[in-house]
């Protein structure tokens with residue numbers, strides 16, 4: 111749990127992302143129903159809920175990754191800093207550079223570890239020379255708690271790492287683009303407790319610059335890292351509010367039974 | 375299991391057919407003798423079915439008395455069939471080895487005796503603890519191995535005969551002349567110069583032009599189909615491109631001879647001062663390039679489609695554009711397969727004959743001018759073997775040396791491809 115002055119800081123923060131009446135359909139399957147969620151700036155927001163309730167689907171709406179699924183249709187209004195992201199004038203490529211994403215399944219590119227991390231900075235021209243790029247790669251790998259394990263084999267293929275290492279590589283790759291919002295879909299599901307703690311520390315650091323949205327199946331993790339929590343159930347957001355309030359004093363009986371382990 | 379059993383039947387029938395078709399050279403091939411042989415083959419099949427049924431029924435009866443049997447009755451039937459078939463094969467082989475002493479009647483008698491003995495032996499194996507299932511499995515495996523051996527041995531046989539005949543050729547004609555002479559001028563009266571260089575040069579030149587045409591077009595259309603096209607567009611365009619592969623090469627040849635050749639001559643070669651030949655390397659190369667487009671595009675399309683969507687998502691999620699994603703993630707991931715597709719197209723181009731004859735002509739020449747008539751190894755193999763087919767002179771035997779050289783070139787190409795692919799795999803898997 112976070113202490114009181116952190117709570118007060120949350121209160122003065124502005125909305126980074128606003129979602130209103132969002133509906134998502136996969137063909138005829140209505141996967142997200144009437145979701146209203148505000149993501150605050152410089153805050154960690156946790157999405158919790160049983161498997162298949164639409165957490166990943168909603169997360170993918172926030173950077174328009176659902177565009178890549180032909181059967182998927184998104185309705186409703188989602189704005190980032192007041193700008194409608196589904197407006198035809200918005201370039202999804204720029205949006206995704208601003209709203210980075212770590213996927214549920216690790217998906218390193220079939221390239222070297224170095225090139226995986228350098229990918230974003232290269233395509234966006236974030237660095238001016240090789241030395242700067244080296245620095246970015248190193249600092250991102252350090253932040254993702256992977257540097258010590260790979261510093262001697264940066265040219266080895268990223269696909270040759272273990273599952274947990276691959277996931278941290280994907281985290282490093284995502285933060286190397288310096289996004290304003292970072293969407294993390296179960297980033298710790300394949301990690302041991304030590305790496306998990308390091309990633310949680312990273313998330314807490316990132317909060318000073320970015321807003322972070324994290325999907326997690328671990329109640330403890332949601333309680334540890336997030337300031338706000340949204341509970342998803344069967345495509346609806348049942349309850350959304352301060353993490354402390356959700357975990358200590360849930361208003362909806364479904365939330366209560368989920369966090370105490372009775373549904374899910 | 376049924377289909378697995380029908381395989382030995384079919385094989386045996388074929389075998390019997392082959393054995394007796396040789397007989398026909400000796401005996402006069404009247405239509406009635408052909409009929410007898412067919413009846414004999416049919417008899418073998420009936421006999422084997424009978425062996426199977428008897429064996430199975432016997433095992434069934436035994437099963438009703440004995441409490442536990444290792445294998446099901448049909449497996450015991452199969453074992454009986456296998457022994458009977460073995461007997462018949464032995465009979466036919468004996469008949470052939472001994473020089474068909476008693477004619478068709480002898481073969482029938484031998485088959486009846488040995489096949490019957492085999493069937494009886496098979497029946498005697500039927501016991502509660504006999505592992506008929508394992509036995510049958512093993513026979514099936516042996517049959518599968520034999521089939522794959524056929525493919526391997528054929529390749530070995532072809533290569534061996536190429537090598538031997540090439541040896542004969544080099545006894546009659548100096549190898550250094552063959553490999554390093556720049557003149558190809560066969561004369562059937564003797565005193566020919568048979569230098570392969572102009573032919574290899576023509577082959578490589580035409581194939582290179584074909585690949586320069588086919589690789590970019592094929593690869594780009596594959597990328598379009600796999601990454602950009604909607605489902606309905608893909609459903610139309612892909613088969614349309616694949617039709618190109620189904621057009622007979624002679625039709626391409628006509629197209630080269632009648633349309634492309636004169637067109638290139640009138641609008642490029644003559645105005646640009648490259649000469650006025652309507653058959654040219656360029657004509658054959660362009661047309662051949664069109665022919666091999668589907669080899670590149672269709673395979674590459676399948677391979678690009680097999681790249682997991684999660685890799686594309688990862689790249690797009692970092693703010694890469696679709697074309698950046700294709701260039702930096704999808705193509706590198708698909709590269710081993712794409713290299714394979716290109717090499718397939720290359721071997722196809724190197725082996726092509728018809729388009730070259732009709733598009734590039736039959737004159738062996740060493741020239742850099744792409745608008746000049748040249749020819750390739752395959753064309754010369756054909757022209758050396760039409761007419762005179764007595765394999766005694768260097769002029770005909772050279773066909774084997776040419777074939778072997780061509781084979782070596784394509785083999786080398788495949789090896790290079792394998793090396794590239796393996797190196798790439800090591801790096802990325």
Ligand SMILES: Nc1ncnc2c1ncn2[C@@H]1O[C@H](COP(=O)(O)OP(=O)(O)OP(=O)(O)O)[C@@H](O)[C@H]1O
Nearest residue numbers: 136139141160161162163164165166167168179214
């Ligand atoms: N690509 C897709 N095509 C069709 N339906 C999909 C697709 N992805 C998700 N769905 C459906 O949408 C619903 C929500 O799925 P989603 O992946 O968002 O769940 P989730 O909350 O992330 O679950 P988990 O915790 O297991 O990851 C499910 O019913 C799922 O079947």
Ligand SMILES: [Mg+2]
Nearest residue numbers: 165166214295
């Ligand atoms: Mg999910």
